[in-house]
Structure formats: structure tokens, C-alpha cells
Amino acid sequence: MLAHVDMDAFYAAVEVLDRPELAGAPVIVGGGARGVVSAASYPARAFGVRSAMPLFEARRRCPQGIFVPVRMERYRQMSRRVMEVLGGFSPLLEQVSVDEAYLDLRGTPVLKAGPAAAGAAIKEAVATATGLTCSVGLAPLRYLAKIASDRDKPDGLTVVADVEAFLATVTLKEVPGCGAKARERLGALGLGRLIELRALGRERLERLLGAFGLRLWDLAHGRDPAGVELEREIKSVSHEETFARDIADRAALAAHLLNLAEKVSRRLRRYGLAGRTVTLKLRHQDFRLVTRRQSLPQPSDVTQEIYQAARELLVAYAPRGPFRLIGLAVSGLEPAGGGQGGLFDRQEQAKAQALGRAEDLVCQRFGQDALRRAGGLAVLGQDTPTGHDEVGKK
Ligand SMILES: [Mg+2]
Numbered sequence: 579m580l581a582h583v584d585m586d587a588f589y590a591a592v593e594v595l596d597r598p599e600l601a602g603a604p605v606i607v608g609g610g611a612r613g614v615v616s617a618a619s620y621p622a623r624a625f626g627v628r629s630a631m632p633l634f635e636a637r638r639r640c641p642q643g644i645f646v647p648v649r650m651e652r653y654r655q656m657s658r659r660v661m662e663v664l665g666g667f668s669p670l671l672e673q674v675s676v677d678e679a680y681l682d683l684r685g686t687p688v689l690k691a692g693p694a695a696a697g698a699a700i701k702e703a704v705a706t707a708t709g710l711t712c713s714v715g716l717a718p719l720r721y722l723a724k725i726a727s728d729r730d731k732p733d734g735l736t737v738v739a740d741v742e743a744f745l746a747t748v749t750l751k752e753v754p755g756c757g758a759k760a761r762e763r764l765g766a767l768g769l770g771r772l773i774e775l776r777a778l779g780r781e782r783l784e785r786l787l788g789a790f791g792l793r794l795w796d797l798a799h800g801r802d803p804a805g806v807e808l809e810r811e812i813k814s815v816s817h818e819e820t821f822a823r824d825i826a827d828r829a830a831l832a833a834h835l836l837n838l839a840e841k842v843s844r845r846l847r848r849y850g851l852a853g854r855t856v857t858l859k860l861r862h863q864d865f866r867l868v869t870r871r872q873s874l875p876q877p878s879d880v881t882q883e884i885y886q887a888a889r890e891l892l893v894a895y896a897p898r899g900p901f902r903l904i905g906l907a908v909s910g911l912e913p914a915g916g917g918q919g920g921l922f923d924r925q926e927q928a929k930a931q932a933l934g935r936a937e938d939l940v941c942q943r944f945g946q947d948a949l950r951r952a953g954g955l956a957v958l959g960q961d962t963p964t965g966h967d968e969v970g971k972k
Contacts, residue, residue, distance in 0.1 A: 579693050581681040582715045582723035583664060583700060586732035588677035589617035591710050592656050593646050604643045608633050616648050620732055653677075656708055663707045667700055669849045680720060685850030685914075697735045717741070719802040725752045741800045748772040753797060760787055760794075772798050815853070817841045818905030824863055826900035828893070835892055838906040839885035843878075852877035852914040856887040859905030860895060867903075870895055879914050 585591065589607040594600045604622035608615040615636050618627040625640035636643060657676045665671050670682035681700075683689045688696045693716040704712050715726025717738035725748055726736035738744040749771055750756050750764060763786055769775060775783060775798040783791035796802065817838045825831055835858075846852060857871040870891040878884060888906050 579683045579689055579696075579716055579718055580720055580723045581667075581683055581697065581700065582717075582720075582727040583660075583679050583681065583704070583712050584714075584727045584731070585660065585677035585704075585710060585712045587617055587619050587623075588657075588710075589648065589653055590619035590622070592653055593649075594619065595656075595709050596652070600644060604640050606633075606636050606640065606643045606645050607648055608636070608645065609647045656710070659708050660704055660710070660712075663703050664700070666703070667696075669851070680723065683716070685848075687848060693737045693739070694735070697737060701733070701735060717744070719800065721754055721797055721802050722748075722800075724754055728752065745773050745798070745800055746771075753794070755790065756794065760790065763787065774798075813911065814857075814907045814909035815842055815845050815849070815851070815911070816857075816859075816905060816907030817845075818859060818903060820861075820903045821901070824900040824902045825904075826896075828896045828899075831892055831896055831899070831901070831904060832889055834904050835888055835906060836881075836885050838904065839881050839888060842906055842908055843881040843884050846879035846908060846911075847914070850914050851911045852879040853884075853908035854878075854910030854912075855908065856884055856891070857907040857909065858888050858891040858895070859903070859907065860892075860899075860901045861903035862898075863900060863902055865902075868895065873910070877910065877912055877914070884908060 590605045593605055593607060594603075600619075602621060603619070604625060604627070605619040606615055606622050606627055607617040613633050615627060615629055615631045615633060617629060618636070622636075622640055622643055625643070627636045627640050627643065633645070637645070653676055660677070661671065661673055661679060664679050664681055667688050668681045668683050668686045672680045674680065683693075683696060686696075688699050691699075697714040697716050700714055701712060704710065711733040713727045713731045713734035713736075715723045715729065715734075715736050715738070717723040717726050718741060719738075722738050722741065722744060726738050726744070727734070729736040750761050750769070753772055764770075764775070767778070769778065772794075775794055778786075780792070780795045783795050785791070787794065819834055819838065821834075825834075853874075854877045855871055855873050857869055859867065859869050861867050872887055872891060874883060874887055884906070892904075
């Protein structure tokens with residue numbers, strides 16, 4: 579399930595946020611060299627004011643409008659806050675403009691309560707963090723999520739549960755990229771809705787509109803190869819602990835490492851990712867930091883596999899301790915479930931993943947310490963180390 583999140587009349591909404599006395603007023607943001615409207619509040623739109631309209635035309639249509647200059651720096655600042663909030667729902671976030679983003683929600687916790695609840699949670703989180711409203715569309719396909727987010731603006735939420743039923747309602751005007759010229763040509767053939775293009779046939783669409791015709795053919799059939807571009811792809815998931823007292827004992831270090839492997843693998847599963855490279859990090863008493871890494875035979879989100887690889891690295895390096903910090907990172911990430919192993923391997927891995935997910939549920943419900951593997955028990959009761967999470971971005 580993908581989500582398209584679009585802020586409502588973004589620039590104008592930020593102006594109203596900063597000057598609450600403008601609430602409900604026809605606020606028109608614009609000016610600069612081009613002398614056009616950059617954004618209009620919904621009350622201003624009621625007068626027929628639109629983005630990209632010349633300012634003199636906006637003044638003619640809405641003489642009582644409150645015209646304010648563009649403050650791009652301020653909008654960018656709010657945009658960063660919005661994207662931060664959205665990034666908390668899924669690591670697979672693609673920001674397409676200052677006020678618009680796609681999220682791939684597959685495998686994320688927020689989707690567990692269903693797409694409508696997920697959309698509501700996203701809207702609430704954005705509103706809480708920024709005081710601004712957005713419109714959210716959820717659909718299994720990118721272009722349908724985009725169309726859905728526009729259906730119920732402002733402050734909208736539209737879920738496409740049944741692709742075929744939703745497709746039947748989509749007009750050509752709503753299809754991203756389907757401009758006036760294309761609509762004119764199709765309109766001349768009496769075609770106004772996306773699914774009506776099915777009757778036209780692929781070849782005729784191509785003759786009529788070239789490559790875009792082929793694209794429309796796919797869209798009319800509910801096919802969209804475009805997913806969410808991993809613009810801000812997570813490159814690694816890591817966790818580290820700084821000890822209250824330096825540790826040289828290999829068994830104690832291994833016990834800490836197992837706890838780290840549990841935390842890291844749980845976060846991988848939460849994000850629906852698996853990683854190919856395991857990196858062990860150790861900090862000496864004199865603060866020298868060493869890292870050792872090795873590759874897994876196939877990408878994994880399984881605690882035991884990640885732990886085994888890290889433990890081999892630890893066993894080789896541990897005699898040079900004591901250490902003041904141990905860390906574990908998994909990188910070389912890709913969506914989980916794409917492994918190339920044989921059937922047996924995959925069955926074993928599926929079993930381990932199922933066990934991991936069961937653990938995740940227990941931990942969600944009762945907290946991290948509710949569940950510790952036998953090897954990890956050794957560290958309980960020692961001085962509590964300070965933990966540090968890190969999700970590495972490009
Ligand atoms: Mg917008």
C-alpha cells in the first residue's frame with residue numbers, strides 16, 4: 579500500500595499559521611519576478627484564484643484578497659518538519675516537491691490497523707507537529723494514490739480499496755500527465771474516463787499519443803510500474819552500547835552483541851528490510867574505533883544469522899580488548915523476502931523470520947526487556963549501558 583501525502587494550499591497555510599488573524603481570509607501568496615500566484619488559500623480559491631495565475635488577474639477576481647510575498651525559506655523549514663514526520667512512518671519516502679511525498683507503507687506498523695487508520699494517523703501526526711493539514715491518498719498503485727489524495731481536498735483522506743471500482747471513477751483530467759492536448763484528442767473520440775481507453779485498443783492509443791498512449795494503456799488497466807523511488811533510502815541500521823565499565827571478557831561482549839543483534843534485526847523487520855553486510859564496531863579504551871565487516875550469503879533480517887556473523891568478527895578481534903563500546907550495523911539493504919537461496923534455506927529462513935516476528939509482537943506489547951534469549955541474559959543485572967540507535971541515510 580502506497581500513500582501520497584499532499585499539504586493543503588501549503589504556502590498560504592503556512593502564512594495563516596504564522597498570522598492566525600488571517601484564518602478564513604482569502605490569502606494569496608505571490609509576487610516576485612514572474613508576478614504570478616504561488617498559492618491561494620481555499621477562501622481565495624472560492625473567488626476563482628488559482629496557482630500560476632497573473633497577480634493582476636487574481637486582484638481583479640478577488641479585490642479583497644490579502645496579498646503576501648513568498649517566503650520560501652520559511653516554507654522549506656516547515657517542509658523539512660513535515661518530511662521528518664512522514665519519514666517516521668516508513669523509511670521508503672520519496673519527496674516529490676516541497677509539499678508532497680510518497681510513502682511505501684508495506685510492512686510498516688502503522689498499516690497494521692488498516693489503510694484508513696494509517697492515513698488518519700499520518701494526518702494527525704503532521705497536524706500535531708506542524709499545525710497544518712494535508713490530504714492523503716492510499717492505494718496499491720502510485721498514480722492511484724496521487725489521484726486519491728486529490729479527491730477529498732482539503733484535509734482529505736481517500737483509500738482505494740478496490741482498484742477496479744476506483745478506476746471506473748477516474749476521469750482523464752485526474753490522470754497525472756494527461757494534459758489539455760491529450761484530453762482534447764481523446765475527447766474528440768468521446769472518451770472522458772480512464773477505463774474507456776480500454777475499448778480503444780493499445781495500437782490506436784499509441785498512434786494517437788505515442789509513448790504516452792502506451793502509458794495510458796497501462797494506467798487504464800491498473801498497471802503502474804513506478805513505485806516509491808528510494809530517494810532517502812536507508813543505507814544501514816545500527817545499534818551500539820557504551821559500557822559503564824570497559825569490558826574485556828569475550829562472553830560478556832558476546833552477550834552484549836546478541837542484544838544488539840536482536841535490536842537491529844527487529845528494526846530491519848519493522849522496516850521490511852534485509853541486509854547483506856554485517857559490521858562490528860569496537861572502541862578501545864583509548865577511544866580508537868575499529869570496524870570489521872563481513873558479508874552474509876544472502877540478505878537477512880534474522881537475529882541468529884546476523885549475530886553469528888558479528889560473533890565471528892568479535893571472536894577474531896576480542897583478544898585486543900578491553901573495550902568501552904560495542905556496536906553492530908547491517909548494511910547493503912534491500913526489501914526483505916527477495917533471497918536467492920534454495921528451497922530448504924528459504925524454509926529455514928521463513929521459520930526464523932516467523933519466530934522473529936512473534937518476538938517483535940511480544941516486545942511491542944510488553945517492552946524490549948520482556949524477551950531475551952538465553953545468551954543475552956548474562957548482561958542483565960550489570961550496569962545498564964547507554965544505548966544509541968542510528969538509521970544511516972545517504
Ligand atoms: Mg499541495
